[in-house]
Amino acid sequence: MTTPIQHSTPESSPTAAEPKFGTGVRAARFVVGLLGAGIAGYGLLGLPTQLGPAQLLGLLFWLACGVVLHDGILVPLTSLAGAGLNRFTFGLGSASAAVLRGALMVGAMLSLLTGILVRAQSVARNTSVLEMDYLAHLAWLWLALALGAAAVIYLLERRAGRFARAGFSQQNTRP
Amino acid sequence: MNRLTDALAAKFASPVRSTRLSVVLGRWLGLTFTVCFATGLFSHGLQNPPGWMFFPTRPVWIYQLTQGVHITSGIASIPLLFAKLWSVYPELLSWPPVRSVVHAVERGSIALFVSASLLQVLTGLINTYKWYPWPFPFRETHYWLSWVVWGSLLLHIAVKLPLIAANWRRAREPANPESTTTVPAAAELTAPDPGGQQQMRSGRGTAGAVSRRWSRRGFLAAVGVTTGTVVLGTAGQSFAWLSPVNFFAPRKMGTGPASVPVNRTAADAKVGPLAQNPGWTLKVSYRGKSRSLTLSELAALPQTEHQLPIACVEGWSQSARWRGVRIRDLVQAMGAVPESDLLVTSLEPEGAYRLMTMPAVYTADEKTLVALELNGEVLDLDHGYPARIIAPGRPGVLQTKWLQSLEIL
Numbered sequence: 001m002t003t004p005i006q007h008s009t010p011e012s013s014p015t016a017a018e019p020k021f022g023t024g025v026r027a028a029r030f031v032v033g034l035l036g037a038g039i040a041g042y043g044l045l046g047l048p049t050q051l052g053p054a055q056l057l058g059l060l061f062w063l064a065c066g067v068v069l070h071d072g073i074l075v076p077l078t079s080l081a082g083a084g085l086n087r088f089t090f091g092l093g094s095a096s097a098a099v100l101r102g103a104l105m106v107g108a109m110l111s112l113l114t115g116i117l118v119r120a121q122s123v124a125r126n127t128s129v130l131e132m133d134y135l136a137h138l139a140w141l142w143l144a145l146a147l148g149a150a151a152v153i154y155l156l157e158r159r160a161g162r163f164a165r166a167g168f169s170q171q172n173t174r175p
Numbered sequence: 176m177n178r179l180t181d182a183l184a185a186k187f188a189s190p191v192r193s194t195r196l197s198v199v200l201g202r203w204l205g206l207t208f209t210v211c212f213a214t215g216l217f218s219h220g221l222q223n224p225p226g227w228m229f230f231p232t233r234p235v236w237i238y239q240l241t242q243g244v245h246i247t248s249g250i251a252s253i254p255l256l257f258a259k260l261w262s263v264y265p266e267l268l269s270w271p272p273v274r275s276v277v278h279a280v281e282r283g284s285i286a287l288f289v290s291a292s293l294l295q296v297l298t299g300l301i302n303t304y305k306w307y308p309w310p311f312p313f314r315e316t317h318y319w320l321s322w323v324v325w326g327s328l329l330l331h332i333a334v335k336l337p338l339i340a341a342n343w344r345r346a347r348e349p350a351n352p353e354s355t356t357t358v359p360a361a362a363e364l365t366a367p368d369p370g371g372q373q374q375m376r377s378g379r380g381t382a383g384a385v386s387r388r389w390s391r392r393g394f395l396a397a398v399g400v401t402t403g404t405v406v407l408g409t410a411g412q413s414f415a416w417l418s419p420v421n422f423f424a425p426r427k428m429g430t431g432p433a434s435v436p437v438n439r440t441a442a443d444a445k446v447g448p449l450a451q452n453p454g455w456t457l458k459v460s461y462r463g464k465s466r467s468l469t470l471s472e473l474a475a476l477p478q479t480e481h482q483l484p485i486a487c488v489e490g491w492s493q494s495a496r497w498r499g500v501r502i503r504d505l506v507q508a509m510g511a512v513p514e515s516d517l518l519v520t521s522l523e524p525e526g527a528y529r530l531m532t533m534p535a536v537y538t539a540d541e542k543t544l545v546a547l548e549l550n551g552e553v554l555d556l557d558h559g560y561p562a563r564i565i566a567p568g569r570p571g572v573l574q575t576k577w578l579q580s581l582e583i584l
Contacts, residue, residue: 029336036329040287043322050315058310059294066293067286074257075264098389102397109254109401110408113300113423120304120425128436129305130425137422 078108093160096153103149107142114138191394192262198342199395200259201335203402205328207252208292212325214245218488219318221570230536235567236494239486242570243413246490249299250409251402256292258398281334288327295320303489304425305438412491426491432555435485435493438571439526441556449522450577455561457545461509461583470561474547476500481542487571497565499546503539506583513539516584519564522577531575532584537566545578 048056082101089097117134124130218241220228231237273279295317302313332339389397411421411428418428431437441447449455456467479501486492503513517533537543543566547554554560559576566574 025336025340029333032329032336033333036326036331036333037284038326040284040323040326040330043319043324043326046319046322047316050319051311055311055316059316062298062309062311063290063294066297067290070257070260070289070293071264071267075261078261079264094389094393098393098397101389102393102400105397106401106404109257109405110423113253113405116301117304117423117425120301120306123308124304124306128426128431129438131427131430132422134423141422 092153093156096156099149099152099156103145107145110138110141191389191391192265193391194338195342195345196391196394197259197262198339199391200255200262200398201332201339204252204255204259205332207248207255208325208328211245211248211252212321214241214248215318215321217241218245218570222488222573224534230534230568232536232540232542232567235542236484236486236492237568238570239413239484239492239494242486242488242490243410243492246299246303247406247410247413249296251406252292252296253300254398254401254405256296258394260289284327284330284334287323288331291320291323291327295324303491305489413486415494424491426489428491428493432557433495433550433552435495435549435558436491437557438487438489439576441560441577444521444523444526444577446522446524446577447556449524450556450560457562457578458580459505459509459583460580461506461511464509466509470547473500473545473562477504478547479541479544481544481565483542483565483567485565485571485574496550497544497546498548498551499544499562499565501541502533502537502543502545502564502566502581503541505545505581506538509583511583515539518582518584519575519578520580520582521575522579528572528575531564531573533564533566533573537569540567542567545581 047059051059081104085097085101085104089100092100114134114137117130121130121134218238221230221238224230234240273282298309298313299317301308302317307313405423407417407420408423409421410424411418412424412426415428421427426436428436441450456469457473458465458467460466477500478498480496480498482494483497484492484494502517506513506515506517514535515538516535517538519531519533521529521531523529533543543564545562546559546565547562549555549558554563559578562578563576564574564578
């Protein structure tokens with residue numbers, strides 16, 4: 001990064017977009033905000049009526065863990081993966097790259113879901129719950145995604161004529 | 176510190192991470208959260224009815240629909256929530272973290288909103304797997320957190336209303352022919368924005384990378400396809416027409432004894448010997464009078480057959496043929512009016528659903544049965560042998576199995 005970073009105006013600052021709203025919008029904003037705070041407060045006050053101190057502490061721990069796992073691990077990892085992908089897809093057209101990224105997003109989401117399903121299978125007990133072979137289904141999904149994405153990318157690239165040019169990967173390299 | 180957050184912001188900067196993207200994703204997520212909240216409250220109201228609660232019995236699949244929609248919209252919220260949080264991630268790194276008391280309150284409310292939302296959708300999902308790895312009771316926590324999440328959603332909308340309104344105004348202006356490819360989108364994103372509404376989240380100067388990244392619309396399409404795939408792959412547990420593509424749901428239709436899945440087995444309920452006792456009778460009582468009916472006496476009464484779905488709070492459902500005695504006939508035989516509340520007791524020695532109160536509207540309904548048969552077979556022990564309740568439009572946990580007594584209130 002050669003240019004210095006300039007922070008964009010924070011969205012929440014009054015100068016960002018406060019302006020030109022009539023009293024109607026301001027009143028609506030106030031009412032919705034107050035209503036929201038009241039409803040959220042109702043939920044927060046309701047929790048200790050049915051959860052004991054140890055359960056509330058457990059809940060707080062789980063709330064914090066969710067944010068740490070998501071913000072500290074999941075997003076940085078997916079962002080890194082996305083950045084790494086740039087190095088592999090620079091020869092492709094933008095539509096093809098989007099198809100590839102879309103296929104990876106579908107696969108990643110269903111892999112996460114399958115991971116939880118398989119873990120639950122090893123601990124949950126019941127006769128007619130979690131009966132399916134989810135890993136096999138996931139494998140088929142990845143196969144379908146790979147074939148589908150490859151076919152669409154092939155068609156897109158052929159239409160764009162990139163296959164016709166020799167050494168296309170050099171022609172679309174980074175500036 | 177500024178240099179560090181600048182460097183981090185630059186790492187996570189992307190023209191796709193724009194206010195407009197957040198507004199569009201927020202619209203989708205606001206819809207799924209609201210549908211999920213409304214259907215969840217309906218289910219909660221059926222199980223813990225306030226005085227004003229209404230109990231619709233038609234269409235008979237009403238609860239199958241609302242609870243299927245509840246679980247499905249909750250599952251759809253997972254990729255949408257991930258995408259929404261991804262779109263605003265650089266906000267997390269903004270520096271200084273707190274600029275004023277109001278800003279601190281706003282960030283605190285967002286922290287609560289984000290953490291409660293993540294926990295709500297993920298524990299909701301895992302609950303449908305009948306797996307409870309957390310140290311708090313699911314049902315109560317899920318209920319109260321739903322108020323926290325939806326209230327925080329309204330508060331968040333109020334705080335961000337100027338940005339949301341600005342994007343709506345912008346959307347109503349004559350549309351730019353925006354291609355689905357990244358290049359025009361990149362041009363749009365890097366062009367000076369007169370209203371300042373099309374903000375790219377922290378970190379400028381990445382325009383050179385734009386052509387190799389995807390556009391906002393490409394990203395939204397991918398999020399839409401991901402959400403659609405997750406929904407299609409799981410909603411077949413609730414909706415029969417999607418069952419052929421049910422590959423990732425915890426339940427599937429047509430399994431279990433008599434082709435109907437089981438939630439709580441006789442072994443779980445520790446009810447086997449009691450239910451299989453040859454001397455079993457169903458005690459029906461009203462104003463001090465009582466009558467005990469043996470299984471053969473029940474079977475000798477006029478039998479009625481109905482096609483009714485059984486729909487569980489965990490979202491799965493199964494339509495089936497139920498045959499048995501109309502409960503209104505039993506109530507009338509005791510000299511009571513059919514429009515009577517009932518207290519139904521199961522043989523289960525313990526459990527949250529051992530006792531069930533049936534509001535009069537279900538008692539009076541001609542489709543509410545003391546069922547003795549399911550899909551042409553004598554009830555399986557796991558389905559509630561020797562007799563169970565089946566009523567239209569009620570949550571599965573209230574379709575009491577292994578009946579012991581009916582008290583007309």
